[in-house]
Amino acid sequence: MPLVTTGELVTRAAHRRSAVAAFNIITLEHIEAVIAGAESAQTPVVLQVSENAVKFRYGRLLPLARAAVAAAERAGVPVALHLDHVQSDDLLRQAPGAGFSSVMYDAARLPYSQNLAATRAAADWAHAQGIWIEAELGQIGGKEGRPALDAHAPGARTDPDRARAFVAASGVDALAVAIGSTHAMTTRTATLDHDRLERLAAALDVPLVLHGSSGVPDAELTRAVAGGITKVNIGTALNIAMTGAIRTHLAAHPEAVDSRTYLSAGREAMVRAVAGIIRTLTSGTPAGA
Numbered sequence: 322m323p324l325v326t327t328g329e330l331v332t333r334a335a336h337r338r339s340a341v342a343a344f345n346i347i348t349l350e351h352i353e354a355v356i357a358g359a360e361s362a363q364t365p366v367v368l369q370v371s372e373n374a375v376k377f378r379y380g381r382l383l384p385l386a387r388a389a390v391a392a393a394e395r396a397g398v399p400v401a402l403h404l405d406h407v408q409s410d411d412l413l414r415q416a417p418g419a420g421f422s423s424v425m426y427d428a429a430r431l432p433y434s435q436n437l438a439a440t441r442a443a444a445d446w447a448h449a450q451g452i453w454i455e456a457e458l459g460q461i462g463g464k465e466g467r468p469a470l471d472a473h474a475p476g477a478r479t480d481p482d483r484a485r486a487f488v489a490a491s492g493v494d495a496l497a498v499a500i501g502s503t504h505a506m507t508t509r510t511a512t513l514d515h516d517r518l519e520r521l522a523a524a525l526d527v528p529l530v531l532h533g534s535s536g537v538p539d540a541e542l543t544r545a546v547a548g549g550i551t552k553v554n555i556g557t558a559l560n561i562a563m564t565g566a567i568r569t570h571l572a573a574h575p576e577a578v579d580s581r582t583y584l585s586a587g588r589e590a591m592v593r594a595v596a597g598i599i600r601t602l603t604s605g606t607p608a609g610a
Contacts, residue, residue, distance in 0.1 A: 322394065322396060322397075322398075322399060322400075323394060324390060324393050324394065324400060324401060324402060324420060324422070325365065325399040325400065325401050325422075326401055326422035326423065326453065327341075327343075327367055327401040327402075327403050327422050327423035327453055327552075328422065328423060328453035328494060329401070330365050330367060330399065330401050331453075331495065331528045331551050331552050332528075333365075334551050334552070335528055335551045338546075338547070339546060339551075339602065339603055340546040340550055340551050340552060340553050340602045340603075341365060341366070341367055341551070341552055341553070341602075342359075342364070342366055342367070342553055342555060342595075342598055342599050342602050343366075343367035343368075343369050343403060343405075343552055343553065343554050343555070344366065344367070344368065344369060344555050344556070344559060344595060345369045345370070345371055345374065345405060345554070345555070345556030345559070346368050346369065346370060346374065346385070346389060347374050347377065347385075347560075349388050349392075350563070350584055350587060350588040350591070351559060351563075351591065352368060352385075352388055352389050352392045353392060353588060354559070354563075354588045354589075354591035354592045354594075354595060355368055355559075355591070355595050356368075356392055356393070356396045356398075356400060357592045357595070358591070358592045358593070358594070358595025358596040358599065359396070359398045359400070359595060359596075359599060360396065360397045360398050361592065361595075361596045362595075362596050362599040362600060362603070363398060364398060364599050364603055365398055365399040365400065365401070366398065366399075366400055366401075366595075366599070367400070367401045367402070367403050367552070368389045368393065368400060368401070368402050368403065369402075369403045369404075369405040369554065369556075370382070370385055370386060370389070370402070370403075370404055370405060370421075371404075371405040371406045371556070372404075372405070372406050372407050372408055372409060372412055372427075373406070375412060382404075382412065382415050382419050383415075383419055386402065386419040386420055386421070387419070387420070389402055389420070390402065390419075390420040401422055401423070402419075402420050402421045402422060402423075403421060403422070403423045403424070403425065404416045404419075404421045404423070404424040404425070405424075405425045405554070406425055406427045407424050407425060407426050407427060408427050408428070408430075410443070413426065413443060413446070413447070414446070416447075416450075416452055417450045417451070417452060421452070422451075422452065422453060423452060423453040423454065423455065423494075424443075424447060424452055424453075424454055424455070425454075425455040425456070425457070425497065425530075426439075426440055426443040426444070426447070426454055426455070426456055426493075427456075427457055428440050428443075428456070428457075429456075429457035429458060429459070429497075433483070433487075436456075436458070436487075437487060437490055437491055440456045440487075440491040440493060441490065441491045441492065443456075444456075444491055444492040444493050445492070448492070453494045453495070454493050454494050454495075455493060455494065455495040455496065455497060455530055455552075456487075456491060456493040456495075456496060456497065457496070457497040457498075457499075457532070458479050458483065458484050458487050458496060458497075458498065458499070459477060459478055459479035459480075459484075459498060459499025459500075477499055478498075478499045478500060478501070478514060478517055479496075479498040479499045479500065479517070479521060481517070481520040481521050481523075481524040481525075482524065484496060484498065484521060484524060484525055485524045485525060488525055488526075488527055493527065494527060494528070495527050495528040495529070495530055495551075495552065496525060496527055496528075496529060496530065497529075497530040497531070497532050497554075498518070498521055498529050498530070498531070500513050500514045500515075500517050500518050500521070500531070500545075501513040501514045502531060502532060502533035502534060502536060502537050503533045503536060506533060506535055506536025506557060511533070511536040511537045511538070511541065512541065513537065513541050513544070513545055515544060515545070515548055518545060518548045518549060518550070519548055519549070521549070522548060522549030528551035528552060529549050529550050529551055529552075530550070530551070530552040530553075530554065531545055531550045531552070531553050531554065532554045533554070534553045534554055534555050534558075535555055535556060535557035535558035535561070536557070539601050542601055542602065543601060543602075546602055553598075553602055555598055558594055558598065559591045559594055559595070561594075562587075562590040562591050562593070562594040563587035563588070563590055563591050564587070565590065566583075566586040566587045566589070566590035567583045567584070567586060567587045569586070570582065570583045570586040570587075571583055
């Protein structure tokens with residue numbers, strides 16, 4: 322079916338007091354697995370391409386983006402395409418022509434005033450192109466090229482009053498908030514600040530986004546969605562599933578040289594992970610059930 326927009330999926334989820342799952346993709350196997358998992362759950366999904374993924378693909382956005390568009394157009398569920406953690410204005414400006422309906426413009430590494438100014442300029446440009454835009458306030462941490470951060474450190478988490486002012490002044494359509502999760506976690510041990518989430522949800526009239534969700538246990542995710550999180554970003558969980566399955570396959574078949582054999586195992590592991598996470602977000606069912 323035709324691509325849908327991220328804004329449409331997030332708005333629909335907000336009306337249901339649910340959340341849309343947004344999975345970061347790196348390879349064609351990621352794309353196929355996310356769509357297959359979403360089809361299994363019969364639930365719309367967002368495919369996300371991060372700036373780091375573009376760097377991995379020799380700095381070229383279009384090959385992965387076009388593969389995602391082609392797969393989405395043949396999917397049995399609605400699929401949107403989102404450009405994630407964009408810091409480069411040049412990459413930002415490639416979004417409309419590559420099939421993206423939304424971007425996450427990431428200036429959170431900058432001091433507040435510079436973050437606001439850069440995000441306002443990005444939002445003005447994005448809206449002129451019909452692009453839905455997400456930003457980040459607070460310090461979620463864990464991204465490549467940033468100093469290590471304790472998500473529980475004083476000042477790391479998003480302040481509701483400052484967030485209200487930031488959204489009003491920047492004009493963004495959604496806000497990623499720092500409430501205790503961290504990017505690139507390989508253990509599901511994060512504890513979220515649900516009291517802060519409640520205050521953020523009361524203070525803001527835009528959808529709230531949770532980054533670093535791979536490190537958040539099922540019960541915490543379910544509670545976060547009930548508390549107002551409307552878009553949940555997942556990346557590392559897919560890489561854990563894929564890499565683990567490939568390691569297991571190669572250990573059992575040391576003679577294997579055909580990459581299709583171990584990539585198939587990795588892809589199927591990601592399909593199961595996607596379906597489980599979507600169940601958690603849409604029905605409260607634990608991902609391991």
